[in-house]
Amino acid sequence: MTSPAAARVAVIALTFLIAGIVKGVTGMGLPTVAMGVLGTLMLPAQAASLLILPSFITNVWQLLAGPGVVALVRRFWPMMAGIAIGTVAAASFIAGSGGVWAVAGLGAALTLYAASGLLSWRFFVSPRHERRLSPVIGLATGLVTGGTGVFVVPAVPYLQALNLKKEDLVQALGLSFTVSTVALAIGLARESAFAIDDIAGSLLAVVPALLGMWLGQRIRGRISPATFRRWFFICMLALGLQLLLRRFI
Structure with a gap:
């Protein structure tokens, strides 16, 4: 492996390790961190194709960690349908037409x-x-996901606003992110931006993501969640502004 190729693999592995730690501590953030960091190094479509398998596996793990899966699916299927439709419809933007x-x-x-x-x-x-709101929020989340690869807006604030129990909220987030991941994979594949050849790279990212998630779960009981979340959001703000301003500078 050449030096640039090795450096690229190392950066991707470190990114997913950190993203997994964030998810292990907070219950979310893996796609957000991965897209934020990798988006500074490669096109969003390339970053999105790498996060498909790590995101899917860690979110299914989160979704199945509690007993209320069937009830959550029955409750939130209109939102999930909106996410799927919006993501597939908007995937052409991140896959190339948006530049x-x-x-x-x-x-x-x-x-x-x-x-x-x-x-x-x-x-x-x-x-x-x-x-009435669930399918609208789902569609809006799908459009953002298909256009940027970020799953959290406005799904996360909406689910938090429903005042769910902590366990139900974690599982609902896992359900939303799982549907977003599958829909993004379908949308990217439809636009020829995700294929069988991309699975190998995505699969390599699974190991550091799972390791990071395990470490994050261990860390969660030893630090203040409020402090961790504050620094997480500060880092995301810095990344977001850097990416946003890049278009205009």
Whole structure:
């Protein structure tokens, strides 16, 4: 392996190790961290193709960690349908037609997500509005996912606004991210931006992601979650602004 190739593999492995640690501590953040870091080094479509398998495996792990999977699927299937439709429909943007604007979109999504976390924006959605809002939020999340590779906006703030129990929220996030990952893979494959040859690279990223997730779960009981989340959002804000400003500088 040549030196540049070895350096690339090392950077990808380190990125997914860190992303896995973040997910292990917070229950989310693997695709966000991976897209944020790798988006500074390669095209968003290339970064998205690398995160398919690590994201899918870690999110299925998170989804199946509790007993309420069937109930969550029944409750949130309209949102999941919206995510799938929006992601597949918008995947052409990240796969090539968006060009540098896909990088700017990724930066904007990361910046918005980080700002909402640092400012502790909190919303409350009444259960009577959930049936109408869920498919809309799902579609919006899908469009952002297909355009940037980031799964969190606006799905995460919306799920948090439903005032779910902690275990249900973690599983609901796992469900949302799993559907987003599968839909993104389908959308990229439809645009010829993800193929069998890309699976090898994505598979190599699984090991550091799982190791990082395991380490993150160990770390979670030893540090203040609030402190960890604050620094996580600060890092995401810096990455988001760097990607966003790259388009205009």
